[in-house]
Amino acid sequence: MWRLIKADIRYNWPIFFIASALTLALLIVLGLILGWPDQDQDLTGTRSLLMAIAAFAFFVRILRTMGEKRDRYHTLLPLSGTAIALSRLVSVICFWTACVLLYWLITLPIRPYPKEVIVYEMLAASGFVLMANALPYIQSDISTRLRNSFQRALWMIVRTTAVGAGLVLFFTLNVTQTSWRILRVFLPLKNQISPYLGSLLGSGLFLIAGIVATWLSVHVFKKRKAFVE
Amino acid sequence: MEKAFTYTNVIKTFPDFKLGPLDLDLEPGTVLGFVGPNGAGKTTTIHCLVGLLRADSGEMTVFGRSNNLNKADWKLDIGYVGEIHVFYERWNGHQNLNFLSQFYPNWSPERASALAKRFNLPLDKRAKDLSTGNRVKLSLVAALAHSPRLLLLDEPTSGIDPVVREEVLDVLFEVLETGDRAIFYATHILPEISRLADELAFIDHGQVWFRTPKEDLTEKWRKIYFTLARDDVSLAAIVCHEREGDRHQVVCSDCASTLVQLKELGAGNIQENPMSIEEIAVQILKGGRYVEAD
Numbered sequence: 001m002w003r004l005i006k007a008d009i010r011y012n013w014p015i016f017f018i019a020s021a022l023t024l025a026l027l028i029v030l031g032l033i034l035g036w037p038d039q040d041q042d043l044t045g046t047r048s049l050l051m052a053i054a055a056f057a058f059f060v061r062i063l064r065t066m067g068e069k070r071d072r073y074h075t076l077l078p079l080s081g082t083a084i085a086l087s088r089l090v091s092v093i094c095f096w097t098a099c100v101l102l103y104w105l106i107t108l109p110i111r112p113y114p115k116e117v118i119v120y121e122m123l124a125a126s127g128f129v130l131m132a133n134a135l136p137y138i139q140s141d142i143s144t145r146l147r148n149s150f151q152r153a154l155w156m157i158v159r160t161t162a163v164g165a166g167l168v169l170f171f172t173l174n175v176t177q178t179s180w181r182i183l184r185v186f187l188p189l190k191n192q193i194s195p196y197l198g199s200l201l202g203s204g205l206f207l208i209a210g211i212v213a214t215w216l217s218v219h220v221f222k223k224r225k226a227f228v229e
Numbered sequence: 230m231e232k233a234f235t236y237t238n239v240i241k242t243f244p245d246f247k248l249g250p251l252d253l254d255l256e257p258g259t260v261l262g263f264v265g266p267n268g269a270g271k272t273t274t275i276h277c278l279v280g281l282l283r284a285d286s287g288e289m290t291v292f293g294r295s296n297n298l299n300k301a302d303w304k305l306d307i308g309y310v311g312e313i314h315v316f317y318e319r320w321n322g323h324q325n326l327n328f329l330s331q332f333y334p335n336w337s338p339e340r341a342s343a344l345a346k347r348f349n350l351p352l353d354k355r356a357k358d359l360s361t362g363n364r365v366k367l368s369l370v371a372a373l374a375h376s377p378r379l380l381l382l383d384e385p386t387s388g389i390d391p392v393v394r395e396e397v398l399d400v401l402f403e404v405l406e407t408g409d410r411a412i413f414y415a416t417h418i419l420p421e422i423s424r425l426a427d428e429l430a431f432i433d434h435g436q437v438w439f440r441t442p443k444e445d446l447t448e449k450w451r452k453i454y455f456t457l458a459r460d461d462v463s464l465a466a467i468v469c470h471e472r473e474g475d476r477h478q479v480v481c482s483d484c485a486s487t488l489v490q491l492k493e494l495g496a497g498n499i500q501e502n503p504m505s506i507e508e509i510a511v512q513i514l515k516g517g518r519y520v521e522a523d
Binding site for chain 1: 276279280281282283298299300301302304305309313315316317318319320328329331332333
């Protein structure tokens with residue numbers, strides 16, 4: 001599995017590098033121009049931006065490799081289905097972890113957060129990234145068992161749900177008392193989830209959800225009826 | 230001795246096509262030509278064995294090991310070249326071969342280089358910039374560099390020009406000379422397989438209609454012309470029978486028995502003509518009208 005992951009990172013490093021550089025540049029420029037906001041606001045804003053950039057990198061990667069019939073290629077290798085399915089997610093996680101660690105290292109001197117908050121943030125964000133990356137694979141793997149019309153319908157449902165959930169999450173994490181009035185509808189939700197996100201319980205739940213999604217993606221991959229794409 | 234592969238009662242169903250029930254096997258050291266028209270089920274048969282498709286039922290083995298999709302060891306014995314050649318497109322030939330070499334303990338970089346040289350393959354070019362012929366060659370190098378005991382070739386020369394096709398076939402001949410390798414070669418282009426194959430299996434509509442050693446075909450199949458005035462001409466082992474007045478033309482699958490019968494019936498002007506593999510294949514696949522000799 002590690003050989004596939006290494007190959008994937010080697011193959012996609014320009015995309016990963018550009019995405020990482022853009023993320024860091026954007027965060028630092030925002031920090032310099034706007035000043036580092038209060039602790040909560042900075043945490044949520046950072047989280048959202050990193051999530052967005054991870055998703056961006058993932059989708060760019062998918063777009064650039066889908067046409068190359070990667071599952072077909074890897075299925076022919078002497079590797080188990082579990083190894084192939086896991087490798088699809090782990091390389092993105094490697095990229096994500098590197099990106100976040102770098103960001104925290106660079107900005108640590110000017111933002112002295114408690115260590116446990118950073119750890120919880122990382123756990124929650126990793127769970128989110130796992131979920132966000134596993135779901136499209138689950139959808140595409142399930143599609144191999146469906147007729148074309150059902151495949152299209154499933155793709156529409158998943159895409160709409162993902163975009164909707166992503167927007168809700170983004171606004172919930174970033175809304176403040178000074179945001180536009182329409183966005184303030186997310187304030188109660190933010191107030192409800194904020195204590196959990198910065199705690200072991202909340203971040204643990206996110207991480208568990210991410211692991212469940214990962215397990216499901218491996219299981220669905222192994223049950224695919226076809227790898228011919 | 231363990232079979233190179235076995236299919237036992239394998240069925241794969243699509244909305245508009247059904248493969249099987251399929252029973253097929255291959256002895257090590259044998260080249261089996263798998264012949265059929267487009268859409269006959271050749272690719273589906275191979276895809277089920279290599280794990281690109283999951284069969285609905287039945288069992289398949291590769292050198293005695295089940296082709297369990299969640300295990301990996303059985304794939305070490307396979308070299309596969311399909312109609313579609315997949316690579317890391319932005320990597321060059323060297324990089325793609327290096328990547329593959331990590332997965333096969335038997336991989337020989339020297340062998341890969343020698344084959345690439347033999348094919349005149351530009352390994353420094355990115356995969357996406359290679360011509361169709363060179364993509365076929367790169368696939369062949371990748372499939373042969375780990376010296377697999379079973380080579381599965383699915384129309385490997387489709388879409389390439391006759392010169393490259395000849396080169397590919399020459400290399401396959403060399404491969405055959407240097408090892409006890411089993412080759413399963415699916416094609417609808419008869420001349421290329423008639424050079425290589427020890428046996429031929431004919432598939433159409435998802436069913437293997439007929440399998441025979443190649444020599445049996447060329448020795449036993451004949452086109453026979455004769456004259457006979459009788460209306461009730463009934464011959465065994467006849468695949469095709471055309472008549473114009475008292476002049477008859479038959480294609481038979483067991484020339485000796487047909488000739489004996491014709492003499493018994495009193496046929497005159499008997500003239501037997503040998504048939505090429507292609508002519509025989511066309512007759513066999515024309516509606517599967519093969520008739521077993523008594």
